[in-house]
Amino acid sequence: MEQKEQELAEIRKKLKGFIVTGLSLEGVKPEEIKDDTVLFGEGLGLDSLDAVEIVVLLQRNWGVDVKDMNDGRKAFYSIDTLANYIYDHLKK
Amino acid sequence: MASKDTVIAAHKIEVKHRGNTLGFWLFRQQLKFFGLRGAYFMLAIVAIHYLVFDKDARRRTMSYVRRRFPNAGFFGNMKAVYRLFLNQGQHLIDHFASITGAVSFDLRMENTDIIYKVGAAAEGCVLLTSHVGNWQIAMPCFAHISKKVYLVMRPEDNRAVAESMAVDRVNSQIRLISPEGDFGGAIEIVKVLGEGAVVSMMGDRRYNFDSVRVPSFLGAPASFPYGAFHIAAACKVPVVVFLSAKTGPQQYTVSVSRMIYPVYKEGKPKKDQIAEWVGEYASVLEEFVNKYPYQCFIFHDVWKE
Structure with missing residues (x-):
């Protein structure tokens, strides 16, 4: 359980870094983003084009393909849900 | 706060369609019995109808016409709008004629x-x-x-x-x-x-x-x-x-x-x-x-x- 938490924390940290640099978010530092920050709309204010970059980012950095948007829709909600999505796929 | 399901909800796109079933049927009959020329002839009349009565279509077309023909004047603009309606209709007829095999392009x-x-x-x-x-x-x-x-x-x-x-x-x-x-x-x-x-x-x-x-x-x-x-x-x-x-x-x-x-x-x-x-x-x-x-x-x- 503790190991899972550690791995998730590591994924969340990387994810925040990739999102800030990959999406060129101005005025946002990775460490300032909370785990439950909503990605789209309110929260980080990402849009559909940022979603494209996140999909590519997941593919390149973790080898995770978003194939089923029923799962993906929930996964793209926040940093936390996205990190869990990545973790689950890595453990499959 | 937005729910997980609404944050990235699918986007509904509204598209206005012109023409009706009877109109399309008439064009198909013209094409069948009189070929492309017959369908184009009917189109020439329909395009006049749109030019005169479809204010929205005219307005939408004018944004392009004004830029492309800045010195055309009122009648020149109307002529351009008519030609655009006519050409668009011809392209649709050509496409239909092509897929039905009535005419090869x-x-x-x-x-x-x-x-x-x-x-x-x-x-x-x-x-x-x-x-x-x-x-x-x-x-x-x-x-x-x-x-x-x-x-x-x-x-x-x-x-x-x-x-x-x-x-x-x-x-x-x-x-x-x-x-x-x-x-x-x-x-x-x-x-x-x-x-x-x-x-x-x-x-x-x-x-x-x-x-x-x-x-x-x-x-x-x-x-x-x-x-x-x-x-x-x-x-x-x-x-x-x-x-x-x-x-x-x-x-x-x-x-x-x-x-x-x-x-x-x-x-x-x-x-x-x-x-x-x-x-x-x-x-x-x-x-x-x-x-x-x-x-x-x-x-x-x-x-x-």
Whole structure:
């Protein structure tokens, strides 16, 4: 359980870094983003084009393909849900 | 706070359709019994009806006409609007005649080497077209490249295209991606591009993406959506611009004139770089409308802020 938490924390940290640099978010530092920050709309204010970059980012950095948007829709909600999505796929 | 299910909800697109079942039936009968000329003759009368009574269609067309023919005056503008209505109708009739097999059209392709290059490459590509000329009649040109081709469109908007190209049927090389899907279909587009497929999009249609201003299109700054370039840059695939024009009574020329490789460079805002690529596409479009002024069917004001 503790190991899972550690791995998730590591994924969340990387994810925040990739999102800030990959999406060129101005005025946002990775460490300032909370785990439950909503990605789209309110929260980080990402849009559909940022979603494209996140999909590519997941593919390149973790080898995770978003194939089923029923799962993906929930996964793209926040940093936390996205990190869990990545973790689950890595453990499959 | 937004719920998990509504944050990235699919986007519904409203499209106004003109014409009715009886009208389409009449055109089909004209075509059947009197051929293209018969259908064109009826169209000439219908186009007058739209010119006189369809204020909305006239207004939408005028934004282009004013830019393309700035010194035409009132009667010159009305003549241009009429010719645009007429040409658009003729293109639809030609497409219908083509898919029913009533008339065969000569499809000429320029720069075929680019198409062969796209077909032979392992990577995917975005095929970018526009509401100019007759993209529907040109699509079969891409049906025989050895890749899956995905059209980003709603099947209900172009049933004839879907039918004629056996879209989405078992073993069909051509499939649809709905722009009403999650993130405007972007997720699915990324997925199929990663598999090496070709994705055809409309460069002047917003889908669910934002627009960027280009410095000049027909003499003034204009807005075009940048989704196609952003997706291509994220997936590291090229954008191929293709436009088709009617160049004879039964002849169309399909021109694949530009291949753009959108790659972000560091130290420059992404949006500025996207604007440059979109500007390149707009310049190809401008060349086209200068050459074929009455085959531009972009009926929304791209110059408006």
